[in-house]
Amino acid sequence: MTVNSLQIPSLLLIPLVGAVVCLALASPGRILGWVIGIAAAYSIVAAAVAARVLSAGAVTSAGGWLRIDALSAYHLAVLSAVFLLSSVFARVYFQVEAERGEFPPARARQFGALWLGALGAITLVLVSNNLGFMWVGLEATTLTTAFLISLHRTPASLEAMWKYLVMCSVGVAFAFMGTLLVAASARGSAQDATDTLLWTSLIEHATSLSPAPVKAAFIFLLVGYGTKAGLAPLHSWLPDAHSQAPAPVSAMFSGFLLNAALYCILRYVPLVEAATGASGWAHTILMQFGVLSILVAAVFIVLQGDLKRLLAYHSVEHLGIISLGLGVGGIGTFAALFHVLNHSLCKTLGFFCAGRLGQIFGTHEMEKMSGTVRRAPVWGVGLFGSFLALIGMAPFSLFMSEFQILKGAMDRHFYISAGLFLLGATIVFTGALRHAISMAWGGNSTAPGEQKQGAWNNILVYGPLAVLLALGLWMPEPLRDWLDQAARLVEGVP
Amino acid sequence: MPVLVNGILIALILVGLLILGASRMIRLVALQGALLSLMPLLITPHGLTWRVAALSLGSMILKGIVFPRLLFRAVKHAQVRRELQPYVGYSSSMVIGMATLAASFWLGGQLPLPGEAVSDLVLPAALFTILSGLFLVVARRKALTQVLGFLVLENGIFTFGVAVVGGIPFLIELGVLMDVFVAVFVMGIALQQINQAFEHIDADQMNSLKG
Structure with a gap:
């Protein structure tokens, strides 16, 4: 050892x-x-x-x-x-x-x-x-995080917890059905029984998997893991859970739990593509889910009145963008993986600021949260900055990854998807910017500002913002290489 | 032993229909789970091994004894064991159940799987159980019934796994069983907390979060 x-x-x-x-x-x-x-x-x-x-x-x-x-x-x-x-x-x-x-x-x-x-x-x-173990892990995340949502046991948080628990348990059960179907499709091929469901062994024999059960499996997997990843129209638990959970928990949910579910789907994409003869079948479905998520989220973002719910719908939007990028393939896959990092950092920052501002104002209703920059400079600026990044303002790195996804879609002639993506992004841009500006500088409240200015607060807010800005201007060579390697795995190119 | 397997599968479908038409369901769901736990004993490609026996026994204890006890305890103080006013009435539920059964037979024929299935009934029975579980989650008001619906769904997937796939490694089956156990445990605690906070466990009255 x-x-x-x-x-x-x-x-x-x-x-x-x-x-x-x-x-x-x-x-x-x-x-x-x-x-x-x-x-x-x-x-x-x-x-x-x-x-x-x-x-x-x-x-x-x-x-x-x-x-x-x-x-x-x-x-x-x-x-x-x-x-x-x-x-x-x-x-x-x-x-x-x-x-x-x-x-x-x-x-x-x-x-x-x-x-x-x-x-x-x-x-x-x-x-x-082992894809079976991966499923066990994801189900375990639902069970460990359920009571984090309802940590304070308020009626609303219990409601959100119950919705999350039932929807995600049922959804993830469907993903297990998909996992079983993949195992069934491997029965015909010459594999050792104990190796069934080992990803490395499946990918080696991927071309000999029978296509029909693999296609059925992918539908089950996408519905199952997609529920947990918050892809529309399976996202209805997400805004409730994100808005009711304590802010650090919301940050972790949005910043990584959704990505963990999407990661499970990512593992299957090369398998399904190889089994169905690289027809782009799986990619097309991912793209459709992505575009739908972007558009649904855009509508709710414009109409939203609650800050944490607004951030939650941004998660639906950005998971949709990632899924669109994966569906586009090629440079899109690379950019989608880059977007994972960007979105996670930015959304974590957003929930930090929303959480502290919520404590200071005693509410998450955006109408009552005006003048945040005056009242709590660090968190107010952080929130405004995270909104600018979230809506895809240059030169933040989210703009770069979104731009690359759009470029990938145009290069591969997915004009309709690209157009709908642009439409959604424009709606989000104007809708969220309006909310962000009125929160940052609106109103004329004369309430005293927050006096405490810990060094940690500055690090928590300006650290992620600086990284997002730096990555938008310059991508380090090792990161590019890393993303390349990861994208090749998703694309199934050795 | 195809005759026994077919017998269990038919019993599974019948209990499933009964569940759809019942207002007290905990025992019926436990019976369904216990019946299913016999399946691995009957379908063993390599003869009866201690692993299969242990899995079967463990699953029977959990689904037949532990789960119903947990759920009875969770709702002991609330007068909610019965589902009195479901969204979809019991007789209509039965009719929907019949239609689902027919659809499951049709779907089962559409899905070509490599290798020999143990019985022609396996796929339809599994699909029917899965769909009826999903129906219960959606069409009933009580939070308790939603847990039971989840268990029925899980039973359906278990049927599919045992009968169609066969060779899933032991460790994974164990992991899955543990996950289901913890899920029911967590849901039981959640039921108690909801019961304390709301003085009811009607999922349909938990509707303050919108938009």
Whole structure:
């Protein structure tokens, strides 16, 4: 046993041990500090694994059942960034609640254990080479995060939690049906029975899978995992859950949980394409889901009155954009993967600011939240900045990835999809900008500004903004190379 | 043992229809789960191994005993065991059930799967159970009934997995079983919390979140 072979198992163990220890800690302050420590340790290991995967190729463990390649390493990196930031923010956010006496130790323990448990479950999704295990991991994320939504047990949050629990459990059950159909389609091909459902072995024999069950499987998988990823028209749980959950939880949901579900779909795209003779069948469906999500979200964004629900519909929109990019293929796949990072960073930032502003104003209704920049400069500026990035303003990196997706669609002559994408983006641009400006500078409230200006607040707000700006102006060569490798895996090109 | 397998599948369909027409469903769903747990024993390509026996036994204990107990406990203090005013009435539900059954037989014929199926009834029975579970989740008011609908759906997928696919690795079956267990457990706790907060567990009255 070398240190290297323990890396993947330790990614699973660190969160689990951390979750158990949380149950034994006494004060909320200690629990929140411990959570940050675990998140930092996890990020260091994840970074080491990612570096190794990039230099020396895929890493496997546990007899080939666990495997990290460029695609999963990339998602792992985004996950650790989002999770670490959200853990730091959780401390800022819940300390305010603790001062008001709304965050007793029992609730803190519940939060810490479920929060780290969710990290473990998402990790299982990303490191599983076995598609059955990947499913087990994703279902586990639903179960660990349900009570995070209803942490405060208000009637509305219980309602949102129930909707989430039922819709995602049922949806993910359909994804299991799809997984079984893939296993059934592999029965005809010459594979060892114990290797059925190993992604590496399926992709090797992908051309010998029988096409009809594979197509049926992909429909089930897309409906199942798509529910969890929040693709329209399966998104109806999403705005409720995102708006009712405490802000750090919303940030993690939007910043990574949706991507974890989309990652599951990503794994199947090359399989389905190879089994159906590279006909572009899977790509077309992804593109349709993407365009529909963009348009549905655009309508709700214009009509929205609640800040956190607005951000939630932005998630539907951006997951739609990612899915459109994947559907376009080629440069679109590359840009879609880049967009994953951009959207996750930006949306995490958005929910941080929305959460703190919500605490300061005592509401999430945008009409009552005017003059945020005067009243809480750091969070107000952060929120405005994240909105500019979200609606695709240049030179933020989201503009770059969206532009590349659009270019990819034009190059491949998907003019209708490109046109509808532009239409949706324009509606979102004007609709959300109106909300953002009136929140930032509207009204003439004379309420006192927030005095406390911690260094952490500045890092949490300006850190992600700076990265988004820098990536929009210049893409580092290693990142480009990494995205290339990951995109080749999705495209099924060796 | 195709005769026994067919017998179980027919029983599965009949219990499924009964569930659609019943107002007290916990025991019926438990019966359906217990019946299904026998399937792996009857369909074993490599003879009876300890793995198959353990899986079958574990699934029977969970679905036949643990789940109904958990759910009875969750709703003990609320007078909600019966679904009194469903969105879709019981007799119409039965009619819809019949139509679903017919559709499942048709769909089962449309889906070509490689390899021999154990019985011609497997695919229709699995599809019918899945669809009826989905119907229960959508067409009933009580949060409890939605949990039961989820269990029926899960039973259908289990049927499909055992009978059509066969060779899923043991560890995964174990993982799936554990996930379903935790799901029911979590849903049970959620039912209790909702019950405390709302003094009812009607899913249709939880409608404050819109737009």
